[in-house]
Amino acid sequence: MKEIKFIHAADLHLDSPMTGLSQLPKEIFTVLKDSTFEALRKITDTAIEHQVDFVILAGDLFDEQDRSVRAQTRLRKEMERLEAHRISVYIIHGNHDHLNGSWIHLDMPANVHIFGEHVEVKEFTKPNTTVYLYGFSYEKRHINENRLPEYVKKDMADFHIGILHGHFEGSSEHQPYAPFRLKELIDKRFDYWALGHIHKRSILHENPYILYPGNIQGRNKKETGEKGCYLVTMNQADTKLEFIETAVIQWEHLKVDGQEVKQFQDLYVLCQRAMEEKRKLGKGVLLSITLRNIRLDDKELTSVFNGDLLQALQEEEGEEDSFVWPIKIEVEQSISWNRSKLEKESDFYLELFRAADNLENIQDSISPLYNHPTAAKFLLSLSDKEKLELQQQALNTLLDLIHKK
Secondary structure, three states: OOEEEEEEEOOOOEOOOOOOOOOOOHHHHHHHHOHHHHHHHHHHHHHHHOOOOEEEEEOOOEOOOOOOHHHHHHHHHHHHHHHHOOOEEEEEOOOOOOOOOOOOOOOOOOOEEEOOOOOEEEEEEEOOEEEEEEEOOOOOOOOOOOOHHHOOOOOOOOEEEEEEEOOEEOEOOOOOOOOEOHHHHHHOOOOEEEEEOOOOOEEEEOOOEEEEOOOOOOOOOOOEOOOEEEEEEEEOOOEEEEEEEOOOEEEEEEEEEOOOOOOHHHHHHHHHHHHHHHOEOOEEEEEEEEEEOOOOOHHHHHHHHOOHHHHHHHOOHHHOOOOEEEEEEEEOOOHHHHHHHHHHHOHHHHHHHHHHOOHHHHHHHHHHHHHOOOHHHHOOOOOHHHHHHHHHHHHHHHHHHHHHO
């Protein structure tokens, strides 16, 4: 029976700047800065180990349109490793690394096949087996139109694979570039759809498989959980998937219930134990901690807000290879639970809470950053929920400062 085996990966974002994390210890920040390259190396290792026929990279290989020489060099090195094992690579470029960017151009080896700005068909062959791969690269950053009509199935191939960097209508996680409806993909009667653009791993359909593998390395606190690629084995009767982890650092959120905590020491030990449960052999974890039901006295609560708890938890983690590094501690219930009492005490607090409740205030406060031509490139968009969280954090910090006075 005819069979093919390939790797499906997407959203490599090589040389991502990892903005806002320079406060990490040098050793951990270095690992994080190199993490996208290490994830790429794991993809190559997997392809060689499993002797795949080819690798599909479904867009956003580079983080920016001006593709750094460093990123291109590292990609070329891995492509040469695949070439040495006679493994072909099929690449489309997405909105982050579109074709009209400005960069110093480095040629890729002959085993790498890059799709142009119009949907085209590339052919992979091996003895008694032919595969047609269909795809296109973004010619500019914003592709807002549906490109599915250009995907036309041809005859005379054993397998047909569509490659698309686009937005599944109904998903709200990313910009709606190259949007499509699921039925449109199914109606093409391809054997597999290799998608990219959405960073959360998701299987949209089986028989045929239509899926996002997610990005290969989480880059911020929104991109939690396991990250990697899919090893796909396909014959004319069945398709099997195996998820391969590639991330060297994993982002996680942790909620710690401190209902039974009586003093700071108890809270410290409770957090330590919870962190230990998140430890992963051979991998680093960057952890955001949310404390719930904390009822410490004012003095010990201040030690949570002023960073003493965070610093104590970080103390020994910098020297660990399999580290669990807490990057942030939030308190779900803080001094703000005294709101009604504070409002009765003073008109000042009443006006303060009224101002804090106005979501437009937070939008006005952050708009200079998002309108700045340089800063805007490195900022993630905020949902209304995240704006509310930011608003509450600011209020809690202000109350804490007032309280300490």
